[in-house]
Amino acid sequence: MDKEYIGALEDKCIQDCPPGCQSLCPLHVDVRKMLEAIQKADFNLARSIYERSVAFPGILSRICDASCRSGCLRGDYGGAIDVPRLEEAAVLFGMKKARKFRILRKRSERVAVVGGGLCGMTAALTLYEKGYDVELFEKSSSLGGCVRSIVLDILTPDIIAEDVSVFDSTAVSIRLNSGRNASELENLIESYDAVLVAWGSGQATRELVADIDTFICRHSGLFAAGSLLRKNYSPSTSMSDGRRAAVSIDRYLQGVSLSAGRDGELPFESCLYTNTETIVPSSVTVPAEGGSFRRDEALTEACRCVLCECMECVSACKLLEHHGSYPKRYVRELSNSVNQFYGVRKTKHMLNGCTDCGLCAELCPNDLSMGELCTMGKRELVERGIMPPAVHDFPIQDMIYSNSEQCSIRIFPEGADSVYFPGCQMQALMPDLLEKSYESILQMSSGRTGLYLGCCGAPADWAGRIPLRDEIIESFRTWWSGCGKPRIIYACTSCRKILANAVDKESLISLWEIFDEKSSENILPATVGEQPRLAIADPCTSRYLPEVRSAARSLFKRQGCEIEELFYSGELTRCCGFGGLVSLTEPEVGRLMVEARINESNEDYGLYCVMCQDNFASEGKSTRHILEVLYGASAHRKPPGSRISYSERQENRRRARESVRRRWASNHALPADDAWENTRLLISEEVAARVEERMILYRDIQRAVFEAELSGRRILNPETEHLIASNKPGVVTYWVEYSLEGEAVRIHNAYSHRLEVME
Amino acid sequence: MPTVTGSRLWSNYMKTEVSNIDGLLCEGCNLLLEAGKVHIRYMKSKFPAELLVCPGCGLIYVPEELAIGKMAEVERTLEDK
Numbered sequence: 099m100d101k102e103y104i105g106a107l108e109d110k111c112i113q114d115c116p117p118g119c120q121s122l123c124p125l126h127v128d129v130r131k132m133l134e135a136i137q138k139a140d141f142n143l144a145r146s147i148y149e150r151s152v153a154f155p156g157i158l159s160r161i162c163d164a165s166c167r168s169g170c171l172r173g174d175y176g177g178a179i180d181v182p183r184l185e186e187a188a189v190l191f192g193m194k195k196a197r198k199f200r201i202l203r204k205r206s207e208r209v210a211v212v213g214g215g216l217c218g219m220t221a222a223l224t225l226y227e228k229g230y231d232v233e234l235f236e237k238s239s240s241l242g243g244c245v246r247s248i249v250l251d252i253l254t255p256d257i258i259a260e261d262v263s264v265f266d267s268t269a270v271s272i273r274l275n276s277g278r279n280a281s282e283l284e285n286l287i288e289s290y291d292a293v294l295v296a297w298g299s300g301q302a303t304r305e306l307v308a309d310i311d312t313f314i315c316r317h318s319g320l321f322a323a324g325s326l327l328r329k330n331y332s333p334s335t336s337m338s339d340g341r342r343a344a345v346s347i348d349r350y351l352q353g354v355s356l357s358a359g360r361d362g363e364l365p366f367e368s369c370l371y372t373n374t375e376t377i378v379p380s381s382v383t384v385p386a387e388g389g390s391f392r393r394d395e396a397l398t399e400a401c402r403c404v405l406c407e408c409m410e411c412v413s414a415c416k417l418l419e420h421h422g423s424y425p426k427r428y429v430r431e432l433s434n435s436v437n438q439f440y441g442v443r444k445t446k447h448m449l450n451g452c453t454d455c456g457l458c459a460e461l462c463p464n465d466l467s468m469g470e471l472c473t474m475g476k477r478e479l480v481e482r483g484i485m486p487p488a489v490h491d492f493p494i495q496d497m498i499y500s501n502s503e504q505c506s507i508r509i510f511p512e513g514a515d516s517v518y519f520p521g522c523q524m525q526a527l528m529p530d531l532l533e534k535s536y537e538s539i540l541q542m543s544s545g546r547t548g549l550y551l552g553c554c555g556a557p558a559d560w561a562g563r564i565p566l567r568d569e570i571i572e573s574f575r576t577w578w579s580g581c582g583k584p585r586i587i588y589a590c591t592s593c594r595k596i597l598a599n600a601v602d603k604e605s606l607i608s609l610w611e612i613f614d615e616k617s618s619e620n621i622l623p624a625t626v627g628e629q630p631r632l633a634i635a636d637p638c639t640s641r642y643l644p645e646v647r648s649a650a651r652s653l654f655k656r657q658g659c660e661i662e663e664l665f666y667s668g669e670l671t672r673c674c675g676f677g678g679l680v681s682l683t684e685p686e687v688g689r690l691m692v693e694a695r696i697n698e699s700n701e702d703y704g705l706y707c708v709m710c711q712d713n714f715a716s717e718g719k720s721t722r723h724i725l726e727v728l729y730g731a732s733a734h735r736k737p738p739g740s741r742i743s744y745s746e747r748q749e750n751r752r753r754a755r756e757s758v759r760r761r762w763a764s765n766h767a768l769p770a771d772d773a774w775e776n777t778r779l780l781i782s783e784e785v786a787a788r789v790e791e792r793m794i795l796y797r798d799i800q801r802a803v804f805e806a807e808l809s810g811r812r813i814l815n816p817e818t819e820h821l822i823a824s825n826k827p828g829v830v831t832y833w834v835e836y837s838l839e840g841e842a843v844r845i846h847n848a849y850s851h852r853l854e855v856m857e
Numbered sequence: 858m859p860t861v862t863g864s865r866l867w868s869n870y871m872k873t874e875v876s877n878i879d880g881l882l883c884e885g886c887n888l889l890l891e892a893g894k895v896h897i898r899y900m901k902s903k904f905p906a907e908l909l910v911c912p913g914c915g916l917i918y919v920p921e922e923l924a925i926g927k928m929a930e931v932e933r934t935l936e937d938k
Contacts, residue, residue, distance in 0.1 A: 815881055
């Protein structure tokens with residue numbers, strides 16, 4: 099995976115961006131985290147979060163100028179959060195802990211800070227923490243600067259004294275009643291390695307003209323910061339200036355660039371996106387007594403905070419939610435493990451759990467597609483042989499069988515201009531409706547439509563087996579070209595996605611569009627009885643096919659169904675869990691996806707994807723496929739909550755192929771059955787359920803028994819008198835316990851393993 | 858090709874009985890299966906193990922408990938490596 103590509107992807111995820119309150123605060127207080135703590139009534143934590151950014155919490159919390167206000171999303175929903183009063187509550191109700199200073203490295207340089215206001219004090223503390231020998235000069239008899247002139251009932255001398263007492267636990271030497279004038283300043287410049295002048299507003303002199311970003315003055319070693327450089331007084335900005343000036347002095351004394359890499363120190367516009375659709379307006383909490391919040395009031399006000407975050411994709415995708423983080427981190431983890439080849443355990447689960455449905459990119463404010471990344475990662479692991487072949491073996495074998503001559507047939511009558519491509523899943527799950535729909539198409543086209551039974555190659559695509567996929571596509575394309583490139587009528591939008599790689603998009607049209615277009619011709623069956631109200635669940639591969647979605651809706655309506663729209667529909671539709679073979683390879687995530695989808699509405703679902711129908715109905719959802727609305731329920735339908743077994747699906751495909759051959763292509767040869775396919779099995783329901791759960795097909799059992807009988811390589815268990823056979827047709831070894839009953843074989847048990855056992 | 862991880866995994870899991878069924882008979886050779894040395898291979902690991910084997914033709918038997926229990930665990934561990 100290309101580093102630049104990965105970097106660009108990471109940058110697209112903005113979940114890590116600080117919210118507006120934090121980005122606009124000159125001190126970048128983590129307001130969201132502080133308010134989250136107050137929401138949980140944890141004032142101690144709230145206070146400690148506040149103190150991480152604010153050196154004088156008692157003072158600032160009383161006079162904070164709340165630059166955060168304009169960045170607060172609540173602004174449009176009842177008024178911005180009253181953060182200053184919550185800061186005060188954090189300080190009032192949170193326990194004070196003695197501040198510990200960790201000086202990593204003692205430095206020999208001496209720095210003088212002139213001016214004991216918020217700016218100077220903050221700078222002095224910061225420089226002290228950086229290891230410098232600091233002296234703080236204040237012209238008056240006490241520290242605090244202009245905050246001392248603020249009305250007493252808000253900011254009492256006690257509060258100031260308490261905050262200022264932080265210097266007692268430092269080695270900063272404080273010189274009161276000094277640092278008053280310019281001549282003293284000259285002496286200081288002579289005797290210190292650096293001097294910071296942090297006077298109040300209106301005290302600027304010509305010497306103190308400073309660079310507004312780095313605070314350095316023309317005179318070497320002299321810095322100026324604080325209100326003297328600013329038009330308006332802002333206590334938070336003064337403290338921020340103090341801290342930033344200290345950083346400049348540190349860099350100056352270390353001889354490194356004063357300006358490099360300092361983005362983000364100043365207030366900035368946040369790039370975090372937060373969905374505001376669910377915010378319920380509520381008005382700002384007003385304190386009942388005086389100017390401060392009581393605990394309960396603080397809690398109420400903090401609870402108004404929506405704790406801004408993006409998480410658009412994570413809240414919609416069960417896979418992203420399941421792995422407990424968000425794309426910025428996933429991208430890094432995935433690229434690291436794919437590129438470095440170790441620690442791919444979690445990665446494999448992530449890659450195999452992605453349906454590549456495209457919803458994440460659709461929801462992301464920056465179009466970040468996790469699907470694209472997962473697909474790429476999966477292909478890379480497959481190419482390098484790190485992906486265990488057994489993971490995708492079952493669906494791949496199933497696909498190969500779908501395209502074998504037992505299940506696949508290609509019919510193209512003379513004079514035809516179209517071919518119907520119903521897809522392997524319709525052939526497996528509702529073969530009767532496949533034939534009925536073909537009958538309708540033949541009527542509509544006066545017999546000028548061919549039929550292609552087979553698989554498009556989607557399972558190979560999803561398994562990351564690209565050469566195999568291309569082989570299948572190429573085989574179709576060659577046949578299709580040989581037929582004169584007829585129009586392809588597809589029923590499955592996943593087939594469409596794959597076929598679009600091989601043929602011109604103009605050649606592809608959906609069955610629903612054809613049916614909708616010809617609906618006035620009285621070929622489609624008329625409505626019978628009352629139709630249910632249906633919530634339409636669009637398949638994920640219809641996301642960018644508005645014409646297909648609209649034709650499907652039109653057909654449902656034509657048959658008299660009242661339809662409802664789901665929240666996740668149209669371009670925002672989400673996958674049933676079949677895409678990417680997730681239901682098979684990561685069944686836990688697959689189930690979460692199905693559950694989420696079927697719980698979107700209590701209404702019955704109207705569907706036009708056979709796999710959506712299979713996944714939802716087998717989890718107990720009441721569903722109607724569009725073909726069922728047209729022709730009545732398929733004879734192969736199982737009651738909600740049960741599913742058609744994998745063996746039945748294969749058998750359905752084989753039978754559908756034979757039925758189609760007999761009806762429309764009797765000149766085609768019968769497929770040459772393998773001898774073992776005629777092995778007649780007797781299987782109890784209990785054993786059938788067990789082998790289905792173990793994903794063992796009857797065909798696997800037939801082959802194992804047949805070959806054991808033929809070769810005589812079988813084991814006898816004298817206790818049970820059962821025979822034991824094994825066979826390894828691919829990556830999996832199958833074991834069968836059986837006994838012979840006349841011409842038939844009674845199956846007692848079957849199991850499999852992927853480890854290869856050899857002499 | 859034997860890898861430490863594969864062998865260790867196997868020995869951790871597989872010190873148990875090779876089978877709890879007595880008197881399994883290889884029908885082709887008409888011989889009783891006996892505990893014997895075999896090799897197990899998966900992904901990039903290969904390691905020796907002991908299973909029931911026909912002394913005549915080398916036919917190997919894997920009991921169900923082993924296949925769906927410990928073998929499945931080893932498979933998952935090797936796949937997740």
